[in-house]
Amino acid sequence: MNVDIVQFMDGVKARTPGEDEFHQAVFEVVVSVWDVYDANVRYKRARILERMVEPERTIIFRVLWTNDKGEVEINRGYRVEFNSALGPYKGGLRFHKSVTLSILKFLGFEQTFKNSLTTLPMGGGKGGSDFSAKGKSDSEIMRFCQSFMTELYRHIGPNTDVSAGDIGVGGREIGYLFGQYKRIKNEFTGVLTGKGLSWGGSLIRPEATGFGAVYFVQHMLAEMGKQINGLTFGVSGFGNVAWGVITKINELGGRVVTISGPDGTVYDPSGISGEKVDYLLTLRESNNDVVAPYAATFGVDFYPNVKPWEIKVDIAMPCATQNELDEIDAFHLKQNGCLLVAEVSNMGCTLDAINFFLSQKIPFAPGKAVNAGGVAVSGLEMSQNSMRYSWTKEEVDKKLHQIMHEIHQTCMQYGRTSDYINYVKGSNVAGFVKVADAMLAQGLV
Numbered sequence: 001m002n003v004d005i006v007q008f009m010d011g012v013k014a015r016t017p018g019e020d021e022f023h024q025a026v027f028e029v030v031v032s033v034w035d036v037y038d039a040n041v042r043y044k045r046a047r048i049l050e051r052m053v054e055p056e057r058t059i060i061f062r063v064l065w066t067n068d069k070g071e072v073e074i075n076r077g078y079r080v081e082f083n084s085a086l087g088p089y090k091g092g093l094r095f096h097k098s099v100t101l102s103i104l105k106f107l108g109f110e111q112t113f114k115n116s117l118t119t120l121p122m123g124g125g126k127g128g129s130d131f132s133a134k135g136k137s138d139s140e141i142m143r144f145c146q147s148f149m150t151e152l153y154r155h156i157g158p159n160t161d162v163s164a165g166d167i168g169v170g171g172r173e174i175g176y177l178f179g180q181y182k183r184i185k186n187e188f189t190g191v192l193t194g195k196g197l198s199w200g201g202s203l204i205r206p207e208a209t210g211f212g213a214v215y216f217v218q219h220m221l222a223e224m225g226k227q228i229n230g231l232t233f234g235v236s237g238f239g240n241v242a243w244g245v246i247t248k249i250n251e252l253g254g255r256v257v258t259i260s261g262p263d264g265t266v267y268d269p270s271g272i273s274g275e276k277v278d279y280l281l282t283l284r285e286s287n288n289d290v291v292a293p294y295a296a297t298f299g300v301d302f303y304p305n306v307k308p309w310e311i312k313v314d315i316a317m318p319c320a321t322q323n324e325l326d327e328i329d330a331f332h333l334k335q336n337g338c339l340l341v342a343e344v345s346n347m348g349c350t351l352d353a354i355n356f357f358l359s360q361k362i363p364f365a366p367g368k369a370v371n372a373g374g375v376a377v378s379g380l381e382m383s384q385n386s387m388r389y390s391w392t393k394e395e396v397d398k399k400l401h402q403i404m405h406e407i408h409q410t411c412m413q414y415g416r417t418s419d420y421i422n423y424v425k426g427s428n429v430a431g432f433v434k435v436a437d438a439m440l441a442q443g444l445v
Helices: 003-015 020-039 041-045 048-052 101-117 138-155 171-185 205-223 240-251 275-285 292-298 327-335 351-359 372-387 393-415 423-442
Strands: 057-066 072-083 089-095 124-129 161-164 232-235 255-261 264-267 301-304 315-317 340-342
Touching: 003 020, 003 048, 020 041, 020 048, 020 101, 020 351, 020 423, 041 048, 041 423, 048 423, 057 101, 057 138, 072 089, 072 101, 072 138, 072 161, 089 101, 089 171, 089 372, 101 124, 101 372, 101 423, 124 138, 124 161, 138 171, 161 372, 205 240, 205 315, 205 340, 205 372, 205 393, 232 240, 240 255, 240 275, 264 292, 275 292, 292 301, 327 351, 372 393, 393 423
Parallel strands: 089 124, 089 161, 232 255, 232 315, 315 340
Antiparallel strands: 057 072, 072 124, 255 264, 264 301
16 A cells, blocks of 8 residues: 555544544545546645545534424434535435434545536535434424524525435425425525426436436446346345336346345346336335335345345446445355446445455446436536526436446546456546646635
């Protein structure tokens, strides 16, 4: 390991003790971009990398609300405004019991590079709360969202910071958040993306992350002389992202045979299609986070406390949460002849798993490239809001497909060698250079 990298990471850890997820995200990027950084005198003199790992602004606030019994509940809210060199802060809100500052900092840091790759003028940010909708009534969820926005509204705006959905924040939550912002500010503006179609939303936004990920996999396969038709896919999770991935794979002739939740993995060898795909949305809307009911409903196998990566598939697409696929899982995939791995969740693979894929020359693409379709269509929604105009589904999908093609081309530009495409290095270097140059141009701000 380069001594300078070790010293750099020691400095990051000393300033941010206990933020393990953030340290992991920073390390992955630093290892990839260090040669570029070290060779550029202007970057080093301006301490660009040191500045890049420090958020421009971190906001933490108390969220008070009452449950249906009239009892006071207390949660913690966050907004990490990480980097605005390329445009307004842009990134989702996550409502989940696992939310911590470390997780949101890693997500905001990743978002900065992801948004850079989209070619759209967006900076990076992330926010959320340790609130969970599981077991809550709609009225309780509404009261929480209204209280959360009552603090957040003063820090955001269509040209300052634009939020979207993430884990635990779907169309219902976006509606409650937007309604409260409009109520307080007395203005109807594009301060949130993922809105309903009748009030400023964009067509295919709910599907965009999944659709974009599959388009990226299409390009990866094309480099290998293959196509999606006839291949089997392992997918984790069962929310909007997994739903979008499954829907597009079905359209292109592939077959998804797994979904998963905290309770275990469903194996459906005939493929998750038709009414089964619709059932996933019903399952998610029930505020449940388990998949066993799917197996019971459709009479297929359910493996408690097992991850999908032990099942033989051609393509693995983790879609659930961070660090869901480790080195042991990576070994199982290799043993089962997996052709490639596309990380749809943010930092879905551990560093050991990523290093295993790279050492074995198994094509692997990180989330900041693969899942950029979601924020790309959010950027398109922002454009439509600014113009007071809506594009057709076909127009948005065409733009999304083009953006994912450009991201893939950029990754190859910076990551291709004679016998392998290192998508990790390609995406990190491409994102870093664009943000770094913008930071240099804008001075010490």
